[in-house]
Amino acid sequence: MRFFSDNAASVCPEVLDAIARANAVDTAYDGDALSKRLDGAFSDLFETQVAALWIATGTAANSLALASLVQPYQGIVTHEQAHIQEDECGAPEFYTGGAKLMLVGGEGAKLTPEAVTARVAPIRHDVHQTQPAALSITNATEYGLTYSPAEVGALGDIAKARGWGFHMDGARFANAVASTGASPADLTWRGGVDVLSFGFVKNGGMSAEALIFFRPELAAQARYRRKRGGHLFSKGRFAAAQILAMIDNDIWLRNARAANTAATRVADAAHGRLVYPVQANELFVRVSSDEAARLRAQGFDFYDWAPGEIRLVTSWDQPAEQVEALAAAVAAL
Amino acid sequence: MRFFSDNAASVCPEVLDAIARANAVDTAYDGDALSKRLDGAFSDLFETQVAALWIATGTAANSLALASLVQPYQGIVTHEQAHIQEDECGAPEFYTGGAKLMLVGGEGAKLTPEAVTARVAPIRHDVHQTQPAALSITNATEYGLTYSPAEVGALGDIAKARGWGFHMDGARFANAVASTGASPADLTWRGGVDVLSFGFVKNGGMSAEALIFFRPELAAQARYRRKRGGHLFSKGRFAAAQILAMIDNDIWLRNARAANTAATRVADAAHGRLVYPVQANELFVRVSSDEAARLRAQGFDFYDWAPGEIRLVTSWDQPAEQVEALAAAVAAL
Amino acid sequence: MRFFSDNAASVCPEVLDAIARANAVDTAYDGDALSKRLDGAFSDLFETQVAALWIATGTAANSLALASLVQPYQGIVTHEQAHIQEDECGAPEFYTGGAKLMLVGGEGAKLTPEAVTARVAPIRHDVHQTQPAALSITNATEYGLTYSPAEVGALGDIAKARGWGFHMDGARFANAVASTGASPADLTWRGGVDVLSFGFVKNGGMSAEALIFFRPELAAQARYRRKRGGHLFSKGRFAAAQILAMIDNDIWLRNARAANTAATRVADAAHGRLVYPVQANELFVRVSSDEAARLRAQGFDFYDWAPGEIRLVTSWDQPAEQVEALAAAVAAL
Amino acid sequence: MRFFSDNAASVCPEVLDAIARANAVDTAYDGDALSKRLDGAFSDLFETQVAALWIATGTAANSLALASLVQPYQGIVTHEQAHIQEDECGAPEFYTGGAKLMLVGGEGAKLTPEAVTARVAPIRHDVHQTQPAALSITNATEYGLTYSPAEVGALGDIAKARGWGFHMDGARFANAVASTGASPADLTWRGGVDVLSFGFVKNGGMSAEALIFFRPELAAQARYRRKRGGHLFSKGRFAAAQILAMIDNDIWLRNARAANTAATRVADAAHGRLVYPVQANELFVRVSSDEAARLRAQGFDFYDWAPGEIRLVTSWDQPAEQVEALAAAVAAL
Structure with missing residues (x-):
């Protein structure tokens, strides 16, 4: 994903x-x-x-x-x-x-x-x-x-x-x-x-x-x-x-809203781990390397951004089930 | 055209x-x-x-x-x-x-x-x-x-x-x-x-x-x-x-052949008026400004290239009837 | 020279x-x-x-x-x-x-x-x-x-x-x-x-x-x-x-006049061989390669400029005797 | 100076x-x-x-x-x-x-x-x-x-x-x-x-x-x-x-030594006020703006470098009396 x-x-x-x-x-x-x-x-x-x-x-x-x-x-x-x-x-x-x-x-x-x-x-x-x-x-x-x-x-x-x-x-x-x-x-x-x-x-x-x-x-x-x-x-x-x-x-707005909404959904689940408030479609999340590995094992693809920090970016076309899955996985860490 | x-x-x-x-x-x-x-x-x-x-x-x-x-x-x-x-x-x-x-x-x-x-x-x-x-x-x-x-x-x-x-x-x-x-x-x-x-x-x-x-x-x-x-x-x-x-x-060759063939067809009709031999898909044709105007009046779109000279370029997608029409029009000058 | x-x-x-x-x-x-x-x-x-x-x-x-x-x-x-x-x-x-x-x-x-x-x-x-x-x-x-x-x-x-x-x-x-x-x-x-x-x-x-x-x-x-x-x-x-x-x-003018005067002196001697009229301090002179060699043998240093043509440039500080020597040598060709 | x-x-x-x-x-x-x-x-x-x-x-x-x-x-x-x-x-x-x-x-x-x-x-x-x-x-x-x-x-x-x-x-x-x-x-x-x-x-x-x-x-x-x-x-x-x-x-060395020696002489006088050790011919000295003004009043020309800091540069040609004067003036601050 x-x-x-x-x-x-x-x-x-x-x-x-x-x-x-x-x-x-x-x-x-x-x-x-x-x-x-x-x-x-x-x-x-x-x-x-x-x-x-x-x-x-x-x-x-x-x-x-x-x-x-x-x-x-x-x-x-x-x-x-x-x-x-x-x-x-x-x-x-x-x-x-x-x-x-x-x-x-x-x-x-x-x-x-x-x-x-x-x-x-x-x-x-x-x-x-x-x-x-x-x-x-x-x-x-x-x-x-x-x-x-x-x-x-x-x-x-x-x-x-x-x-x-x-x-x-x-x-x-x-x-x-x-x-x-x-x-x-x-x-x-x-x-x-x-x-x-x-x-x-x-x-x-x-x-x-x-x-x-x-x-x-x-x-x-x-x-x-x-x-x-x-x-x-x-x-x-x-x-x-x-x-x-x-x-x-206004397709540009429709698409951007979709990406932002997805980010917000994941951000709610990542409460307490966010490096910055989520105001668009990018999330920077504090996770240990063990936790990062666990997310990857569940099929989530993302970048390590800094020691103890990953970046997650949501897109306009992200299926709702992928977003929900990510939110759940982050919440479960 | x-x-x-x-x-x-x-x-x-x-x-x-x-x-x-x-x-x-x-x-x-x-x-x-x-x-x-x-x-x-x-x-x-x-x-x-x-x-x-x-x-x-x-x-x-x-x-x-x-x-x-x-x-x-x-x-x-x-x-x-x-x-x-x-x-x-x-x-x-x-x-x-x-x-x-x-x-x-x-x-x-x-x-x-x-x-x-x-x-x-x-x-x-x-x-x-x-x-x-x-x-x-x-x-x-x-x-x-x-x-x-x-x-x-x-x-x-x-x-x-x-x-x-x-x-x-x-x-x-x-x-x-x-x-x-x-x-x-x-x-x-x-x-x-x-x-x-x-x-x-x-x-x-x-x-x-x-x-x-x-x-x-x-x-x-x-x-x-x-x-x-x-x-x-x-x-x-x-x-x-x-x-x-x-x-x-080999679509690239198919398309290029189509353009070249079209150019050759028109070149045959422009015999005696060609500035250069036609070896690809461009023709440089000697025409008076009256003749150029007549071609344009028939719906052909092209550039004046030099005094008494026009450029005609054929494309891969040129319909045969357009090519024939151009050949006929040039021959009739 | x-x-x-x-x-x-x-x-x-x-x-x-x-x-x-x-x-x-x-x-x-x-x-x-x-x-x-x-x-x-x-x-x-x-x-x-x-x-x-x-x-x-x-x-x-x-x-x-x-x-x-x-x-x-x-x-x-x-x-x-x-x-x-x-x-x-x-x-x-x-x-x-x-x-x-x-x-x-x-x-x-x-x-x-x-x-x-x-x-x-x-x-x-x-x-x-x-x-x-x-x-x-x-x-x-x-x-x-x-x-x-x-x-x-x-x-x-x-x-x-x-x-x-x-x-x-x-x-x-x-x-x-x-x-x-x-x-x-x-x-x-x-x-x-x-x-x-x-x-x-x-x-x-x-x-x-x-x-x-x-x-x-x-x-x-x-x-x-x-x-x-x-x-x-x-x-x-x-x-x-x-x-x-x-x-x-006005040292700039004094110096330029000296160089120009020297060029004119040599130009007079090169009459009939000049590629261009001499209006400043450069001369382009038609000479055979034999003639060029003879000038060089007399100690004159200059560039071959084109086949059968040399360039001579006079300077603000050119001693009169060098200029006269060059004029004489060119006239004697 | x-x-x-x-x-x-x-x-x-x-x-x-x-x-x-x-x-x-x-x-x-x-x-x-x-x-x-x-x-x-x-x-x-x-x-x-x-x-x-x-x-x-x-x-x-x-x-x-x-x-x-x-x-x-x-x-x-x-x-x-x-x-x-x-x-x-x-x-x-x-x-x-x-x-x-x-x-x-x-x-x-x-x-x-x-x-x-x-x-x-x-x-x-x-x-x-x-x-x-x-x-x-x-x-x-x-x-x-x-x-x-x-x-x-x-x-x-x-x-x-x-x-x-x-x-x-x-x-x-x-x-x-x-x-x-x-x-x-x-x-x-x-x-x-x-x-x-x-x-x-x-x-x-x-x-x-x-x-x-x-x-x-x-x-x-x-x-x-x-x-x-x-x-x-x-x-x-x-x-x-x-x-x-x-x-x-070795004029280059002679000159550099002269400049360095002058700097060292002033540095000795500026002991305790130096921002960096003096290893060449530049001194960065902590002085108040009042002190800087006093130095200037005595004829010393230099740059303010940062708040509370001036730069003094000695040169190869610095007369000894200028160097001594500066050293004395700095010591007297």
């Missing part, structure tokens, strides 16, 4: 259907009617004018976002456990031309205004030191915590006051929206976010994320960078189709 | 079926059984041990190939009309860290040993001048010409003698194989090719090309670069599935 | 004296009084407000200039024999993050408006093709030809009309000013030049060129890039001192 | 004399007899065959060294207070093509084997995470501490065991040799160092550091990168002359 990552979940039927339907279109790159619908669809969803690009992966989306916000000689303030720092093989450095990630600590991979301010306070404003020019947060974080609109806004205030760009890695943005109940707008541009990597793949998509520019004028250069990165699919209609299939009828 | 590019052709049913079947797999990245089959499948096809990676686009495949062959301070000898020079927004420069494309002329975007040798002859072997370290050709070329095994080998000899890497952009490699009747091995590594970008998307795929390393030891670094470029799909099984669906049962 | 390059000429006494005097200063980087005089000294010379940075080499000055004008995904239109293309080991690609040099032909390494316009005319305005964003010319050219103010202005008009930046490689700018009699202002910003690499090393300096921004707001980012390139000397006062020593009392 | 940095110290007379003498040479770039002496001079000094290049600045030397050891997608393990991380505006990222600095803490900017091992232990060996490929230490450190041969060797053992390159930033290598009494060989290659940035500028030079490759085969690519970085002076003889002037007759 797959609890090691939502990365490997199945593609939801609406997406597969949309892919099949898109085959009838025969316009190349992003000149097709589906790709052209993206700006409008996301402008509606976010209640403001945005520019939206399909991008194959979250890594590429994050990197293109950051490249649109900083110069090669500048820096990006982010959490030391952020995906852009830990799990992208230096893609942000590649796409930005060598910008420096400036790391900040904090519980649950979550940044606070205080920690950000303290990190940059000692930086002299001279050419010897890398000058920060962007802030990047992940919502939900790599440890399954969410930022509320107020928390986003407090970080956005710092970014605006210093003239930084503000990026949100939303690989699990759908889970954050589903969990907080906040509107997509309140969780992003109303709090100062300039660019959002809006994840669909973990949530039922196949090979398309959306890169949302709340400052639409940034999109023009990003289109060149997307091509230059080898990310302009010639049959882009299939990428657009995936995304639209999940925006239409 | 779509004769502007094979880029926009439909996805063939075998590929769509394979995508649907791959949904049952739940392993992430390229750890799945389908991705793991690639090395073997291509080693069989090429009659030698290769390492094979799926890559989303031809642009990315070409750029990763070149980055595996040259240092940032070196150069890549290629045709001045090559796709890597003209149509990739500088992706090779991006992935190689700024290597220089060293351009060579020649009819039909085809390189000759003489032209290559003449281009590099004046280069001093000192640190002031960019030193060439790789050769890149396209087979079939951007003008629909093919290199025979002997022609590939003659260029390969130059590359080997000078210690250069040798890359083949095979966006339409299937068309070249179908046209020449040569074996994939004879058209590549037996002629000295080190890395091949093997195109599937124009030929009935959706979003996956194959990057074939005939020196398998080069693949390890390419895997890092692929991730760093944001090209490691988390649901990579869908990319592998597309490619395998076309390798199995 | 050194006629192979002005690159190897001696340092003029005013510069050596200034270096010795600068030793008394003890401020680091470019915070010293000498470095701070540069903006003013060059603003006076160019009759407009400029920002001026010292840079160790012409290669670095050119590359920093170009990096301030183009994005990594854009292009630089320049001559196919330009120093930035032929003799800098890809430094422009390095500093710009991989921008593409877009090459134009023309006699004597000189660009014409017609040639530039023809080069860029076929470029489609889409993300597949590299979009030109800067124009770079060399004055005097690599073949010793000068651009007049009108010629600079005609190219500047193209650049402005298309929104491109305009860079002048002035490794031998002093020779061009001395030769044309035009004012520094007329040869640069009045003709639309945005950034000038103003050479001092070939003309009697030791290790300092000046990078002149006629749009001073571009200098801020260039200061970061200079540091990032490892070009911010901690004892920058010695670089500033060299430049100021040559600006004060 | 200048105690803010050795960066701004004067150039020693031997260097100025050598510069004047080098003016008679007229060979360009590094083809001159002085430049050609470097390999031999440093091979003698280090008791092994090395390849040595002159480089304008320590920042460039460090960056070129690192670029010769890692691929763009790899990482460099170093101290979080290292100059390459804190004071080079991202030059290592620029020259390496975006490699990641992987930061380690520790007192006095000094790395220990334990800290290095702990930093890299959690890194998974997969393409998602940046893989470390080099270790970089500074000797003497940015806080004036030295590594002994045994300490260098212990770190070198880690590097070798893991297949990493090993770089030493020796901006104050002379001070480390003078302080430890160890031989240059024992402090470097005998401990596993592959490349050393050997600083001369802080120690009496003007604009030349030496980049020493203990694996001479690495130098070939570094020569291309040096040119590409715009660091190949056309009058390179003046750089070589500076370095040779300091190697001949």
